[in-house]
Amino acid sequence: MWSRKNVSPYEFVFVCVCVCTSVTYRTLTGFDVLESETFPPGTLALVGRPGDQYPDSKHLCTSTWLQSPWPCEVFQGGCDYRCNKTSNTCTCPVARSLHRNNFSCTEPTAARPPPETPRCPEGYKPAADGGRCEDVDECAEALDLCANEGEQCVNLDGKYECRCADDFVEEDGGCVNTSICMLCEHMKCVKVSGVYQCACKEGYRVSPKNPTECEQVCSQRECPAICSSNTAPEKKDMQQCYCPQGYIVDLEGSDGSATCYDIDECESQALCDHECENLPGGFRCVCRKGYRLQGTDKCVRLQQGGEEEEEEESASGSPPDLASTPVSLQPAAVPSYIKAGSVLGIAVFLVLCAALLACLVKHVSGRCASLNLNSLKHPDIDIFYLQQVSTETYKRLSFDKQFKNDSQ
Incomplete structure (x- = not known):
């Protein structure tokens, strides 16, 4: 608390009294006052904690305590460097800045060196x-x-x-990669040349259409058929059996089980230009001397000078697609050496067809006998109706009419 005190009964002299702590008093002559209750005019009071580089505030004892910066005419306003008379503010030289106490000039701060880059281990x-x-x-x-x-x-x-x-x-x-092993149904998964693939048991091969399925392979004229799981005796004729491509199934084979027989494709139709050689499950085309095979079925004449000429009249074509299908849908010709059971079945079928055809002929003939042919009526003409049944190529009905004149 700053105040003034009357020290003479005849003259009033203003003095400053301080009861504050953390204050340093300094006289006009530059001496620090350690202990005193009163101070004469012109005394400076520096407020701040001991040890601080810059005081918090500066005060001048006059008729009262003035806080720096005061008017520049009195002790440069209390500024450490210069006092601006226009604004009564303190200024500092270049590279130094004004402290927040508004009268001290701070020393330039040295630039901090960048932190040392650490040396890191590998990784x-x-x-x-x-x-x-x-x-x-x-x-x-x-x-x-x-x-x-x-x-x-x-x-x-x-x-x-x-x-x-x-x-x-x-x-x-x-x-x-082992992902294909998860898809191998009823197959083995083996590694071939560092790659896993599905493998089939003996008598089967991996299907070229699906690498996770097996298809039957038959290198003989006969091989067992693949049938559905329904093997009950009373339902045996209802099961579906399958054969490899190029084979036809016989549900009653030599051993009583469904058997696949090789189809002689060479007998069914003209598949090659020159000669056709039947193979188990397929066929191949062979050219006569002086020709070479072009593609799968065409023969090309060999000429001198490396030129080749196609035969003008060649029966070219692709072999039929005989994919494995149920017995009821197999579009294949019956081989010449098919078993007796199948031949007997075919014969019975033909007899039934002939009987049915005879019944049809009888029915039609009855209708034809009742025809009224007015254009042929004549008192001198007798009409005879002859009926003929034919089971040849076209299996159709025909009737012949013979006219007889009584006068002849």
């Missing part, structure tokens, strides 16, 4: 703040890592690893 790099190390994500920075088939890059603390992706297993230092 780490300096962080953005430059004061620590952080992990290097090799998988994100180097896209060519783990580029082998089935590999994927996994980042770890300070390193990375190449691991096998899903559906791949590690074998012999590499990743092998």
Whole structure:
């Protein structure tokens, strides 16, 4: 608290009294006052904690305590450097700035040296703040890592690893695809030349249309048929049996079971230009001497000078598509050596057809006998109706009319 005190009964002299703490008093002559209750005019009071480089405020004892900066005419306004008379504010030289107490000039702050870049071990790099190390994500920075088939890059603390992706297993230092093994139905999964693939049991091969399915292979003239699971005796004739391409099924084979017999494609139709050779499950075309095979069925004449000329009249064509189908839909010719049971069945079928045809002829003949042919009526003409049944190529009815004149 700042106040004034009357020290003489005859003359009033203004003095300053302070009861504050953390204040340093300094006289006009530059001496510090350690202990005093009153101070003469012109005394400076510096308020601040001991040890601070700059005081918090500065006061001048006059008729009252004035806080710096005061008017520049009195002790330069209390400024450390200069006082601006226009604004009664303190100013500082270049490279120094005015302290927040508004009268002190601070020393220029030396630029702090950049922090020393840390030396990081392998797999780490300096962080953005430059004061620590952080992990290097090799998988994100180097896209060519783990580029082998089935590999994927996994980042770890300070390193990375190449691991096998899903559906791949590690074998012999590499990743092998095993996804196809999950699709092999009733098949084995084996590794061939480092690649897993489905394998079939003996007598079967992998289907060229689906690598996860097996199809029957027959290299003989006869082989067992593949039938449905319904093997009950009373339903045996209802089951569906299948044969490989180029074979036809016989439900009553030599051993009583369904058997596949090779189809002689060469007897069914003209498939080759020159000669047709029947093979188990297929056929091949053979050209006569002086010709060579072009494609699968055409023969081309060989001439001198390397030129070739196609035969003018050649029965070219592709072999029929005899894919494995149920016995009721198999579009194949019956071989000449088919078993006796099948021949007997065919014979019975033909007899039934002939009987049905005879009944049809009888029905039609009855209708024809009742025809009224007015154009042929004559008192001197007798009409006879002859009926003929033919089961040749076209299997149709015909009737002949013979006219007889009584006068002849």
